[in-house]
Amino acid sequence: xxxxxxxxxxxxxxxxxxxxKKEIIEALKGVxxxxxxGEFVAVLGQNGSGKSTFAKLINGLNTLSGGTLFVxxxxxxxxxxxxxxxxxxxxxxxxxxxxIIATIVxxxxxFGPENIxxxxxxxxxxxxxxxxxxxxxxFREDAPMYLSGxxxxxxxxxxxxAMKPECIVLDEPTAMLDPKGRQEVLSTxxxxxxxxxxxxxxxxxxxxxxxxxxxxxxxxxxxxxxEGTPKEVFKNVELMKKLHLxxxxxxxxxxxxxxxxxxxxxxxxxxxSFVESINKIGLKKGFExxxxxxxxxxxxxxxxxxxxxxxxxxxxxxxxxxxxxxxxLTINKGEFIGLxxxxGSGKSTxxxxxxxxxxxxxxxxxxKGVxxxxxRKRLKEVREKIGLVFQYPEHQIFEATIYDEVAFGxxxxxVDGEELDRRVKEALSFVGIKEDYYKKxxxxLSGxxxxxxxxxxxxAMKPExxxxxxxxxxxxxFGRDEILGNIKRLHKELGMxxxxxxxxxxxxxxxxxxxxxxxxxxxxxxxxxxKVFEKxxxxxxxxxxxPQLTKVFSRLDINVSKNIFNVKEGAEILISALEK
Amino acid sequence: xxxxxxxxYPTNSNIHKLDARTKxxxxxxxxxxxxxxxxxxxxxxxxxxxxxxxxxxxxxFKMLLGGLKSILIIIIFTVLMNMFLIRSGDVLxxxxxxxxxxxxxxxxxRLVARLILLVVGTSILTLSTTPIxxxxxxxxxxxxxxxxxxxxxxxxxxxxISLRFIPTLIDELDKIKxxxxxxxxxxxxxxxxAKAKSMVPLxxxxxxxxxxxxxxxxxxxxxxxxxxDINRTKMKKLEYKKNDFIAYSVIGIVFVLVLIxx
Numbered sequence: 001x002x003x004x005x006x007x008x009x010x011x012x013x014x015x016x017x018x019x020x021k022k023e024i025i026e027a028l029k030g031v032x033x034x035x036x037x038g039e040f041v042a043v044l045g046q047n048g049s050g051k052s053t054f055a056k057l058i059n060g061l062n063t064l065s066g067g068t069l070f071v072x073x074x075x076x077x078x079x080x081x082x083x084x085x086x087x088x089x090x091x092x093x094x095x096x097x098x099x100i101i102a103t104i105v106x107x108x109x110x111f112g113p114e115n116i117x118x119x120x121x122x123x124x125x126x127x128x129x130x131x132x133x134x135x136x137x138x139f140r141e142d143a144p145m146y147l148s149g150x151x152x153x154x155x156x157x158x159x160x161x162a163m164k165p166e167c168i169v170l171d172e173p174t175a176m177l178d179p180k181g182r183q184e185v186l187s188t189x190x191x192x193x194x195x196x197x198x199x200x201x202x203x204x205x206x207x208x209x210x211x212x213x214x215x216x217x218x219x220x221x222x223x224x225x226x227e228g229t230p231k232e233v234f235k236n237v238e239l240m241k242k243l244h245l246x247x248x249x250x251x252x253x254x255x256x257x258x259x260x261x262x263x264x265x266x267x268x269x270x271x272x273s274f275v276e277s278i279n280k281i282g283l284k285k286g287f288e289x290x291x292x293x294x295x296x297x298x299x300x301x302x303x304x305x306x307x308x309x310x311x312x313x314x315x316x317x318x319x320x321x322x323x324x325x326x327x328x329l330t331i332n333k334g335e336f337i338g339l340x341x342x343x344g345s346g347k348s349t350x351x352x353x354x355x356x357x358x359x360x361x362x363x364x365x366x367x368k369g370v371x372x373x374x375x376r377k378r379l380k381e382v383r384e385k386i387g388l389v390f391q392y393p394e395h396q397i398f399e400a401t402i403y404d405e406v407a408f409g410x411x412x413x414x415v416d417g418e419e420l421d422r423r424v425k426e427a428l429s430f431v432g433i434k435e436d437y438y439k440k441x442x443x444x445l446s447g448x449x450x451x452x453x454x455x456x457x458x459x460a461m462k463p464e465x466x467x468x469x470x471x472x473x474x475x476x477x478f479g480r481d482e483i484l485g486n487i488k489r490l491h492k493e494l495g496m497x498x499x500x501x502x503x504x505x506x507x508x509x510x511x512x513x514x515x516x517x518x519x520x521x522x523x524x525x526x527x528x529x530x531k532v533f534e535k536x537x538x539x540x541x542x543x544x545x546x547p548q549l550t551k552v553f554s555r556l557d558i559n560v561s562k563n564i565f566n567v568k569e570g571a572e573i574l575i576s577a578l579e580k
Numbered sequence: 581x582x583x584x585x586x587x588x589y590p591t592n593s594n595i596h597k598l599d600a601r602t603k604x605x606x607x608x609x610x611x612x613x614x615x616x617x618x619x620x621x622x623x624x625x626x627x628x629x630x631x632x633x634x635x636x637x638x639x640x641f642k643m644l645l646g647g648l649k650s651i652l653i654i655i656i657f658t659v660l661m662n663m664f665l666i667r668s669g670d671v672l673x674x675x676x677x678x679x680x681x682x683x684x685x686x687x688x689x690r691l692v693a694r695l696i697l698l699v700v701g702t703s704i705l706t707l708s709t710t711p712i713x714x715x716x717x718x719x720x721x722x723x724x725x726x727x728x729x730x731x732x733x734x735x736x737x738x739x740x741i742s743l744r745f746i747p748t749l750i751d752e753l754d755k756i757k758x759x760x761x762x763x764x765x766x767x768x769x770x771x772x773x774a775k776a777k778s779m780v781p782l783x784x785x786x787x788x789x790x791x792x793x794x795x796x797x798x799x800x801x802x803x804x805x806x807x808x809d810i811n812r813t814k815m816k817k818l819e820y821k822k823n824d825f826i827a828y829s830v831i832g833i834v835f836v837l838v839l840i841x842x
Contacts, residue, residue, distance in 0.1 A: 059803050083805055091803040098793045099800035103712050103744045110815035112804040117811040124815060145747050159804065357758050380764050388762040395752075396759040398784035408781070412764030443788070457763060 003072060003167055003199050004035040004058060010066030011053050027053040029222040030067060037166065040193045040200045042213035044233075046244050047447065047476045050222040051203050055171045058201065059091045072166065087116055090160025092170040094474075096152035096177075105147075105155055106131070106140040112163040123162070130161035133196065134188050148343065150181025154188055161192070167199035168192070174209065175474045178343045179503050180543060186212065205476040207234070207246040211269055218243065235267035244478035249506070249548035249567055250274045256571035261578055271548060275555045282579040287558040289573050303497055304331040304354065304386075304465060309363035311349055311521075323349040325521040327363070331465075331499070336491050338508030338529070339501045341518030342543060347501055350518065351467050354499075355386040367465075384413045387463030391470045393454030394447065402428070402445075402453055403438040409461040427460035428453070431486050448479030452486065459490075465497040466490060472507065484511065506547045509533070509565040517544065530562035589707045591638040594823060596708045600717030602824040606831040607705045613838040614697050622841045623690075626697050629834045634700075639707045647703035648696065655692055662688040715739040720818055733809035741797070749790060756785045 011028040027050045035041050045051040056062040057069055060082040072088050074081040090112075093099050102108035109130055113123040131137040134154040144152055153173055160168055170189065174182040190212055192198045202213060210216050216233040218226040220243045226233050234240065234247045237255040241247075247255075250268050254277070258266035263281045268274045311324040324346045331337060341347045352358045353365060356372050356379050365372050372382045390396070399405040406424045415423060428438070431452035437445075442453050455471065468487065472480040488511050490496045499516075502508050508515060508529075515532040517525040519542045525532050532539070533546045536554060545551075549570045553560050558577050564570050590596070595603070610629070617623050634644065648655075662684055669683030706714070719736035726732055757767065760781045767778050 061799060061803060083807075086803060086805045091800075093796060093800055093803075095793075095796060097748055098796035101741065101744065101797070101801060103740065107815070111801075111806070114813050114815060115805040115807070117813050120813060120815055120817060123813065127815065144744075145751075156800075163805070352758070355762055357761060380766070383762055383764055390755070390759040390762065393759065395789060396756055396763075396781070396785050397788075398781050408765075409763040412766065461764065 001037055002034045002070075003037040003039075004033065004070070004201070006031060006033045006067065006069040008032065008067035009054075009057070009064055009069050011050070011057060011062060012065045026222055028057075031219070031222070031224050033217060033224065035167075035199065035201060037199055038193075038197045040190070040212070040214045041202070042210035042216045043201065043203045043219060044205060044207070044210050044216055044245055045219035045225075046205065046478050049219045051219045052171055054219065055091070055169045055201065055203050058085075058167075058169055059089050060085050061091070083116070087163055088166050090163060090165040090168045092153065092156050092160060092168065092173050094172040094175050096149050096156060099156050100144045100152060100159075103143055104140075105136065105142050105144060108144065108155060109140075109158045109162050112159055116163060126162045126164065127158075130158040133161055133192065134158045148181060149177045150184035153177065153181065153185045157185070157188060157192075161198075165198070167201065169201040169203070171203045172205070173202075174204070174206065180342060182206075182209075205245070207248055211248060218245065230269055231267040234269065244476070244481070246477050250552065252567045253549070253552065253571050253574065256568060257574055257578070260575045264578075271551050271555065274552060278556060278574065278578070283556065283558055283577050284579060287560075287577040289558070289560045289577070291561045291563050300332040302330050303333040303368060305329070305366040305369075306354075307364045307366070309350075309353060309360055309365065311346075311353065311358065311361065322521050324353075327521075327523055329516070329523065329526060331497065333497055334491075334495050335497055336511060336513045337499045338512035338515045339499055339518065340503065340505065340508060340515060340544060341524075344520075345518040346521040347518045348469065349521075351388060351469060351499065351501065354465075354467060355388045356382050357388070380413055384461045385463055386465045387458040387461055387467065389455055389458050389466070389468045389471060391473055392451075393458075393471075394450035397442045397450060397454060400441060401439050402433065402442045405442050405453055406457045406460050409457050413461055423460045423462065427456040430459060430489070431456045432482070448475055448482060451475070451479070451483065455483070455486070463496070465499065467499040467501075469501045470503065471500070472502065472504070480507070487511070505545060509547050509550070517542075529565070533562055588710050589639050589643055591708075593636055593638040593708070595633060595637040595704070597823065598708075598827055599818055599820055599824045600709050600713040601721055601818060602820070602827050603705050603709055604714070604717050604721060606827060607702055609831050609835050610701050611698060613835045614694055614701075616842050617694075617838050618690075618842050622838045623693055623697075625834065625837055625841065627693075629830075630697060630701055630704075633704055637704055637708050639704065643707060644700050644703050647699050651695065651699055655695055658691050658695065659688050662691060711743050712740060715743070716818065733812075745790075745793065748793075749786065752789055753782065753786055756782055 008030040009028055009032070010026070010030050012024050012026045015023045015025050017023060031054070033054070043051045043054065053062060057064055057076060058071060060076055064077055069076045071085050074085055076085060100108050101111050106127055109127045110123050113126055118126070128137070131140055134157050136151065136154050136158060139147065139151065144155060147155065157168070174185050177185065186209060189200055189202065193200045202209065204210055211230045211234070213230065216226075216228065216230055217224060218233060225243060226236055226239065234251045235255060237247050237252055248269060250271055254264055254268040254274060255266045257264040261281065265277055268277060306327055306329040309324055309327040313319070313321045313323055327350065339347050339351070349358065353360055360373050367382065367386060397405055399408060403424055406427055407420055410420055410423050433449065433453060433456065442450060445453065451471070458466070471483050471487065475483065484507060487498060487500065491498050491511070500508065500512065512529055514527060515525065515529050516523065517532065517539070524542065525535065533550045536546050536551070539546060547565065549565065549567060550562065553562070553564065553570070560573060564573065610626070614626055617626055634641065663680055664678055664684075666681060666684035666687055667679055669681040671679055671681050672685065673680040715736050719732050722730050722732035722735070761767070765778060765781055767775070770778070
C-alpha cells in the first residue's frame, strides 16, 4: 500500500517584490510521488528545488494548490484530517536548537504525546521507549542546551517517535551537524527503518546519505528529475552534475572508466565492490604512475608563527577544560592550509586566538615577527590583517544595504572616501555580487548570496591572512562550489594566505597545500596533503577519513603517487593501468 | 558555558522538595500576613517564621542578602521620606527645617521591616524553586481563572519557552559580538552615544535570529500537533505530599496568629 500518494501535486505562492510587484512562484509543478509503507526514501535536490515544500505538504504545514496528496489514505487538503496526519507523520527539522521546546529532555519528548491528549501513564511508557530507540535514555533529565548537535537531533527524533508515528519526514536533519553528529543521526534513522519498520522520508543534499536509502527521488525546479535505487540514480553522472548535485567519487570513477572499458560496471556505489570489479578485469603488473609535484623551491617567508600556545578554560574550577595544549606552528606566506578536526578538538579556539579575539595567556603568536598581543591598543590592526570569517557569517548581517554591510569593516578600521568605495566594490565584485544589488537589503538575498556578502565584508578589510570557519556549512553543492571557487581565486589571484576550516576531506584535498589535523587540543598532523593521507589508519583512529579516491588507490595493487585528488585524473590513470 | 537563570540555589532541603504550588500559595499568605501585621509582636512572629524557613531551606544567609542589595535605594528613600516628612507625634529632634518625630521613627521602622520581610521572604521562593517548577505551579494555580479569561496555559508556555531560549540567545549574542569584533567593531571605548551606536550591529542580528527561531519553533510545535490548550494532557501531574500539608498548616497557624495579634 502506498503510504504517501501524490498525483500532479502543485504548490504555488505569491512573492511580493520590494516595488510591490507580485510574482507567483511555482514551487512544485505537478509531481507524482508514491512512497510505500516501510520504505526509506531520500529526496535530493538543490536549495529552492521544492524538496522542503514537498516535506511540509506531507505534514500539512503547507496546503497544496493543485493535484492531490494522500497520506495514509487521508486527503491532506481536508482541514479535518490535519491532526490525524500530523500524528502519523512526524517531522524533524534542520536546526536542532529551534525545535526543542522544553528545558528538560524528557519533557520535550513528552510534548507531542501531551498535545494529542495521551494518558499520562502511556506518555511515560512511550517517552521511555522513544529515548531508548535513539539511545538517549541516560540524558533524560539533562538540559538540552548541554547536548551536542547530534544528540539534540536525536532528542528531536525521539520527540516525534513518542507520538507513535508510522512515518518520519526529516528535512535536512544533518545540515548543521559535524560528521560525528551526522553519523549518529543517520544510524538512528536507518535503525528505525529496519527495526521499527518506520517509513522514512529523508530530505538532504548529501549524496552519501541518499545512498543509504532504498530509493532516491531527485527534485529539480519543482519537478521530479530522476527516480530510482541509489545505483540507478547515481549512474547518471552527467545529469546529476548538471543539476548541481554530487555523486559518490567511486561512482563517478566507475562511470568514466566504463566509458573507456566496457568491462567495468558504471554504477558502483561502494569502495569494496569497486576494488573487486577492478581486480576482476585485472591490473597491469608493476604499473607505476608518479605525478611530479610542482614544488616551488622559492624562499618561504613565515607570516604567522605560533609558539607554545596553550589555553585552558575556567582554570582551577570544576569546569576546567584544556582547549589547546602546547601548539607550535609556522605558516608561510601564500600557503593554503586546510584545518580539520572534530568539534572540541580545539580548532575554533585556535582560530580565535589567531586574530586576538581570545588573548593568548600561555604562549605567543607572531604575525610577521611581531607578537599580536604585545599592544592591546593595536588589536584592530591585527584583526584587519588577519581576517576571520565565522561559521554562518550571514548571521551577523545588520545593515540596511549590501553596500553598507560590506563597508562596515573597513570603516571601523578608519578607511573612508574613495578608498572605501573602491574596496567595497572590489570585494563585492570578487564574490560575484553585481552593482544593481548594492542598494538592496542584504536580508532579501538567498542563503548562499548572504554568505558571500558576509565574506566580502571581511575581504574589504584587505586581510593578508584569511581564516574561514566552515564557510560551506549548510549550503547545497552548488552554493558550496561557488564559495569554494571564490576562495580558490583569493588564493591564486591575490596570493592570500588562507586557513580553511572544514569537515570535508574531499573539499580540502581539492584545494589546500597543507592539512592541519587537530585532535584533543594538540596538533596531530601538519604536513602536505598527500603526506597526511598516507596516515590513513591514524586518521581513522581519531574519527576522520580520507577521500574515496585516495582509499581506492591505497587498496589497489599498483604504485601510484598519493597526490591525485581529481576524479577525472584518477580515472585516466586507472584506465591506463587496466588490462585491455 | 554555564548560565543560571533566576536564582535557584540547590540544597535539596525540605523546602526545596515542597510542591511549587505550596510554596507560591504560602508566600502569598505570608505577604498578606505582613500587610495585616501592625503590632510589634506580630512583626516578630513573621520574622521568626521567616528565620525558621531560612533555617530549613539551608540557603546561606549571604544569598538572601543579595536580594536586599537591589532594593537598598528604595529602603534609603523610604527612610528619608518618612523620617523627614511625617510631622505628627512628639518632636524628637529639631534642626533647621528638619523635624524628626516619634511617629516618623515608628512608621519608618515599620516600613523598613515590612520591606525586608517581604523581599527576603519572596527570595526564599525563588531560591528554592526552579523557574520551570515555578511556571508549572503558576499554570495549575491559574487554571481556575481561565473562565474569566486568564490565559494560564499560554502564560506558562511563554515562560517556559523563554527559559529554554534565553541561554541560547545569550550564547548567540556572544558569537555575534566576537564576529563583529573580527570586523573591527569596538564595544569598549567611546562616549555613551558611541557605545549606544555600537550596539546596533549586535542587536539587529540578535533580533533577526530571534524572529527566525520563533518562526521555526512555531512550525516545529505545530508539526508536533500543538494547538494550544485543547485536549492536552500532562506527563507529570503535580501531587501534594505529606510535607505540603504540614507546610500549609504551619503557614495557616502563623497567619491566624498574626490576625489575632495584629
